[in-house]
Amino acid sequence: MESAWFILVALMIVAYSVLDGFDLGAGMVHMLVARTDTERRTILRSIGPVWDGNEVWLIAGGGTLYFAFPTLYAVSFSGFYLPLHMVLWLLVLRGIGIEFRTHLASPVAAGLFDGFFALSSFLLALFLGAALGNVIRGVPVGAAGTFFEPLWTTLRPWGDTGILDWYTIFTGTFAVIALLTHGALWVVLKTSGEVRDRARRVATRAIPVLALFTIVGVPLTVVVRPDTLDNYLQHPSLFVFPAGVVASLFLASRWNRKGRELAAFLATCFFVISALSGAAAGLYPALLPSSYGSQFNLTIFNTATGSYALRVGFVWWGLGMALAIGYFILVYQMFHGKVPLDPSNMSQDSLPIR
Amino acid sequence: MNEALFLHRIHFAFTITFHYLFPQLTMGLAPLIVVLKTLAIRTGNEKYNDAARFWTRIFGINFAFGVVTGIPMEFEFGTNWAHFSQLTGGVIGQPLAMEGTFSFFLESAFLGLFLYGEKKLGKWGHWCAGCLVFLGSWLSGFFIIVTDAWMQHPVAYMRLPNGAFSVTSFWALLCNPWALIQFAHNMCGALATGAFVMAAVGAFYLLDGGNGEYGRIFLRVGVIAGVLASLAQAFPTGDLHGKYLAKHQPVTIAAMEGLFRSATGAPMVIIGQPDAEHQRIDNPIVVNKVLSFLVYGTTTAEVRGLNAFPKDQWPTNIPLLYFAYHIMVGLGTIMIAVMLAAAFLLWRHMLYGNRWMLWIVMLCVPFPYIANTAGWMTAEVGRQPWLVYGLLRTSQGYSTNVNAANSLFTLLGYMGLYLVLGILFVFIMQREIGQGPEASSRRLIKTEIPVAAA
Numbered sequence: 001m002e003s004a005w006f007i008l009v010a011l012m013i014v015a016y017s018v019l020d021g022f023d024l025g026a027g028m029v030h031m032l033v034a035r036t037d038t039e040r041r042t043i044l045r046s047i048g049p050v051w052d053g054n055e056v057w058l059i060a061g062g063g064t065l066y067f068a069f070p071t072l073y074a075v076s077f078s079g080f081y082l083p084l085h086m087v088l089w090l091l092v093l094r095g096i097g098i099e100f101r102t103h104l105a106s107p108v109a110a111g112l113f114d115g116f117f118a119l120s121s122f123l124l125a126l127f128l129g130a131a132l133g134n135v136i137r138g139v140p141v142g143a144a145g146t147f148f149e150p151l152w153t154t155l156r157p158w159g160d161t162g163i164l165d166w167y168t169i170f171t172g173t174f175a176v177i178a179l180l181t182h183g184a185l186w187v188v189l190k191t192s193g194e195v196r197d198r199a200r201r202v203a204t205r206a207i208p209v210l211a212l213f214t215i216v217g218v219p220l221t222v223v224v225r226p227d228t229l230d231n232y233l234q235h236p237s238l239f240v241f242p243a244g245v246v247a248s249l250f251l252a253s254r255w256n257r258k259g260r261e262l263a264a265f266l267a268t269c270f271f272v273i274s275a276l277s278g279a280a281a282g283l284y285p286a287l288l289p290s291s292y293g294s295q296f297n298l299t300i301f302n303t304a305t306g307s308y309a310l311r312v313g314f315v316w317w318g319l320g321m322a323l324a325i326g327y328f329i330l331v332y333q334m335f336h337g338k339v340p341l342d343p344s345n346m347s348q349d350s351l352p353i354r
Numbered sequence: 355m356n357e358a359l360f361l362h363r364i365h366f367a368f369t370i371t372f373h374y375l376f377p378q379l380t381m382g383l384a385p386l387i388v389v390l391k392t393l394a395i396r397t398g399n400e401k402y403n404d405a406a407r408f409w410t411r412i413f414g415i416n417f418a419f420g421v422v423t424g425i426p427m428e429f430e431f432g433t434n435w436a437h438f439s440q441l442t443g444g445v446i447g448q449p450l451a452m453e454g455t456f457s458f459f460l461e462s463a464f465l466g467l468f469l470y471g472e473k474k475l476g477k478w479g480h481w482c483a484g485c486l487v488f489l490g491s492w493l494s495g496f497f498i499i500v501t502d503a504w505m506q507h508p509v510a511y512m513r514l515p516n517g518a519f520s521v522t523s524f525w526a527l528l529c530n531p532w533a534l535i536q537f538a539h540n541m542c543g544a545l546a547t548g549a550f551v552m553a554a555v556g557a558f559y560l561l562d563g564g565n566g567e568y569g570r571i572f573l574r575v576g577v578i579a580g581v582l583a584s585l586a587q588a589f590p591t592g593d594l595h596g597k598y599l600a601k602h603q604p605v606t607i608a609a610m611e612g613l614f615r616s617a618t619g620a621p622m623v624i625i626g627q628p629d630a631e632h633q634r635i636d637n638p639i640v641v642n643k644v645l646s647f648l649v650y651g652t653t654t655a656e657v658r659g660l661n662a663f664p665k666d667q668w669p670t671n672i673p674l675l676y677f678a679y680h681i682m683v684g685l686g687t688i689m690i691a692v693m694l695a696a697a698f699l700l701w702r703h704m705l706y707g708n709r710w711m712l713w714i715v716m717l718c719v720p721f722p723y724i725a726n727t728a729g730w731m732t733a734e735v736g737r738q739p740w741l742v743y744g745l746l747r748t749s750q751g752y753s754t755n756v757n758a759a760n761s762l763f764t765l766l767g768y769m770g771l772y773l774v775l776g777i778l779f780v781f782i783m784q785r786e787i788g789q790g791p792e793a794s795s796r797r798l799i800k801t802e803i804p805v806a807a808a
Contacts, residue, residue: 049466052421056462059428060454066431067451070443070518077432077439078753084433085764088426089771095422096778103415103782146436146755305444306512306520313448316524320455327463334471 001310002300003285005068008317010280012064016057017128018182018272022265023051025183027094027121028176031114033187033198037107040114044098045339046190050331051098055091060324064317068310071145071303072287079139079147080131083163087127094120122176129175133168136279137161137224138289142296157224161291167224174213178275181206182268185252189261192338200256203264207253214245214275221282225289228282238281244274361761362434362752367734368765369426371727372772376420378726381495381541382548383413384488386579390571391481405571406484407472407798408791409552413487414469415782417461419775426768428454434761438741438751444520445511446501448527453497461490469798495544496537503533505742506733507602519742535598536733539591542583543729546689547722549580553696554719555787557712565790570706573715577700581693588686593648599736600649603743605663606736609672610679611645613659620645620657628676633660670738670748678731685725692718 026047034040066073077084097117101110134149137157141147152162155169164172184206187199221228232238252267283289287303290296304310387409394402428450431439439447464486472480504511510526511519521527553576559569600607608614612623614633622645626638643653650657660668669675696715699705705712737743741751786794 049470052418053459053462053466055421055425056454056458059425059458060451062428062432063447063451063454066439066443067447070447071440073432073443073447074436074438074440074753077429078434078436078756081433081753081756081760082764084429085426085767088429089767091425092422092771092775095418096775099415099418100778100782103785146753148755148757148760305447305518306514309444309448309521312521312524313451316452317455320452320459324455324459327459331463331466334467334474 001307002304005064005304005310005313006280006284006287006300009061009065009068010277012057012061014273014276016054016061017276018269019054019057020051021125021179021272022183022186023047023054024121024125025179025181026187027097027117027183028125028180029184029187029199029202030121031118033184033202034195037110039195040110041102042191042195042339043187044101044117046187048098049335052095053328053331055095064313067313068305069287069300069303070305072298075141075146075298075303076139076288079141079149080134080163081148082151083127083131083149087124087131090120090124090127094124125176125179126172128172129178130164130168130172132175132276132279133171134161134163135288136171136221136228136283137165137167138291138297140292141288141290141298142292157291159291167220170213170217170220174210174217177206177210177213178268178272181210181252182265182272185256185261185265185268188256189265190339200259203252203256207249207256211249211253214249218242227294231281231284238278241274241278241281245271245278248274356749356758358754358756358758358761359749359752361758361765362756363748365434365761365765365768366430369423369430369768369772371730372768372776373420373423373427374727374730375723376416376423377491377495378544378547378723379416379551380413380420381491381544382546382583383409383416383552384484384491384548385545386548386552386575387413388481388484388488389575389579391484395477395481401567401571404791404795405568407795408568410469410484411786411794411798412783414465415779415786417465419779423772423775433764434753434756435741435751436753436755438746441518441746441751442505442742444514444518445508445527446504448521448524449497449500449504453494457490457494457497461487461494464490472798492541495541496533499537499540500528500530500533502733503530503536505740506536506737507532508742508745519745532598532602535591535595539587539595540729542587542591543722543726545579545583546587547726549576549583549693550689550715550719550722552576553580554716557716558787559790560706561709561712561716565792568791573696573705574700577693577696577705577715580689581697584686584689584693588690592686597649600657603736604658605660605667606669606675607649608658608660608663609669609675610732610736611657612672612676613645613657614661616656616659616662618646618656619643619654620649620659622648623680625680628673630672666739668739669736671735675732675735678728678735682725682728682732685721685728689718689721689725 026043030040030043034043062073093116097113097115097120101113101117104110104113139147139149140160150162152164153160155162155165157165157167181203184199184203188196188203191199248267248271252264252271255264255267285299285301286294286297287300288298290298387406390402390406390409394400394406464483467475468480468483468487471483475483504527507530508519509530510521510523512522514520552572556569556572556574556576559565559572596607612626612628612635613620619642621640621642623635624639624641626635626640629636646655646657647653649655692714696705696711699708699711739747739749741748
């Protein structure tokens with residue numbers, strides 16, 4: 001039962017990363033590939049109807065974690081107090097940047113909101129990647145059962161760690177590059193003309209860097225937390241995830257070169273899915289390992305709630321997810337295809353870029 | 355009170371109070387937008403469609419502010435109230451997770467369709483999308499109320515070996531009588547906010563001289579909804595809530611009313627300042643026997659005062675509780691009076707030309723916001739000193755691993771951020787209302803997904 005909830009929570013986090021991942025990526029490439037007001041509005045319109053729903057996966061995932069593994073929710077959120085609140089501030093800024101750019105008809109405001117959107121997307125990717133790095137590396141939780149991580153200590157991933165050390169900075173950068181690629185391919189898929197061409201060039205350049213980070217990342221992770229390999233050695237079938245990572249990177253690169261836009265975007269979706277699933281497979285049954293020794297790990301067994309709550313959760317969770325997937329299919333279908341360049345964009349509403 | 359606990363409390367109070375300024379309007383407007391859409395379909399009058407589009411844009415702005423200020427709430431339980439979350443996640447994690455799964459997905463999906471899909475969905479499809487946005491926003495309110503109701507009146511739980519609470523009956527948790535009463539009372543409050551805002555914008559247009567036709571529509575819908583909502587707010591929902599509160603949290607009622615000593619035929623204080631030190635009300639204006647009547651339905655019943663309860667059970671901030679409650683009731687009464695007068699004039703066809711009444715309706719717009727906020731403060735300050743009534747004290751629930759300085763730092767961060775948001779909100783709303791319904795209707799249609807692209 002606890003294992004099933006581990007998988008479900010992991011699924012929700014994966015869904016969040018894939019879906020909001022391209023919003024964040026689109027934000028990061030926003031100011032790189034879109035130069036005029038019309039171009040920038042095209043990118044905003046490509047995520048406009050979906051970004052909020054994508055973000056709901058984070059909220060629903062947080063809620064699910066809260067009810068299935070309350071101890072984990074409490075210990076990790078209070079332990080990651082400072083970076084978590086900063087992530088929340090950035091989410092506020094990003095939402096404002098996306099939603100209200102068009103409400104203030106002023107070039108200065110548009111420039112400011114573009115800046116909010118791009119900078120907060122970049123920092124969110126960095127922070128979320130670093131958060132994942134913290135979870136893989138483990139946190140200084142001991143017999144007391146709680147911890148509080150400062151933003152950084154010695155920048156070494158052992159002992160009394162901070163949020164940032166060389167390993168988590170590495171995972172943060174990895175996330176930035178991965179989501180940048182993912183978002184660039186989304187922009188390629190949803191736009192046309194020069195914006196698409198520029199976004200395609202960004203993806204073409206980013207994919208080799210992403211491949212390099214992936215190759216370096218595996219040995220670094222094993223060095224930082226050797227028991228990541230235990231599950232893999234016991235269940236060799238789990239190697240399907242690393243294989244998926246390699247295959248999807250290769251395919252993304254190939255399809256991007258060939259101009260197969262949808263296929264290339266789906267390949268990076270698959271990359272995010274495989275990479276996160278691979279990380280989750282290495283963690284199980286721990287949800288948050290301790291850097292003081294595995295006896296202090298927060299696992300699915302010592303953080304879960306009662307069995308009735310978990311059982312009844314299945315019923316409504318299944319129903320809720322079926323509905324949510326239905327809505328997503330409906331919305332993505334309604335807004336499928338390229339964002340049209342409608343004539344109003346050329347009119348007096350168009351702003352010069354400051 | 356220790357410093358960290360104090361700051362964690364202020365942290366939550368500040369962020370939730372600011373957040374709730376937005377959902378109360380969206381929950382209140384959602385059914386009114388459905389009404390406008392229905393009128394548009396039934397009468398074939400395009401003005402109703404323009405009116406619906408205008409309020410949908412206002413809804414969209416408030417929804418976005420509600421979303422961005424709401425996300426921190428979902429995480430603040432864990433960051434600032436770790437012990438509380440650890441102990442109660444097995445119960446209230448359920449409604450909170452359900453809110454995400456059942457209402458946020460619904461709302462976010464259909465608001466996008468409702469805003470940008472009018473042409474594609476067709477008349478009835480668009481109407482359905484509006485209804486689903488309404489359903490989503492009210493469901494969200496329901497799950498939050500279930501969460502709060504469990505903290506006010508815990509039901510359907512057991513304790514696990516590690517001391518944590520876990521739910522024992524899903525339906526008993528969702529059908530907590532406290533939740534049903536509180537939901538009814540709260541939604542009347544939200545509807546009152548929606549109605550007052552709509553009526554006030556209508557009054558503004560009539561006084562201002564532009565958009566007169568829309569002004570009349572907004573006033574008519576706003577006043578009719580407003581009179582129903584503010585009456586239902588007091589009776590039956592407020593009355594029921596008060597009686598239920600008196601039964602399960604009698605000490606809270608005593609503190610709310612400033613009743614320091616038990617009394618038969620207890621009087622109700624209309625105006626006066628509680629002096630907790632000398633345990634009396636300064637310069638009071640009271641009505642005899644009314645409190646007994648309101649709580650027990652008879653003028654002779656004994657109402658227990660604060661002296662009937664041990665001091666460690668008393669709400670920790672009696673003056674704040676007293677004022678919050680009296681402000682809620684006072685403003686609620688004024689709102690009823692204003693809306694009754696406006697509805698009477700509307701019925702006599704005298705409202706649109708009555709400048710006095712239009713000014714009053716316009717200037718009353720802060721009242722429902724203040725009354726809703728004061729109502730929530732009454733509920734939450736009244737629950738003190740408990741987080742979960744009778745089971746878990748507030749002093750036992752906060753994150754002891756997060757020190758006071760860190761809580762202060764993030765509190766200051768939210769204050770700065772929300773100050774900017776508040777200014778931006780006023781600016782955007784002013785612009786939207788100033789441009790009027792025809793402009794926002796044009797904008798919406800322009801940004802719609804063209805049918806040809808499908």
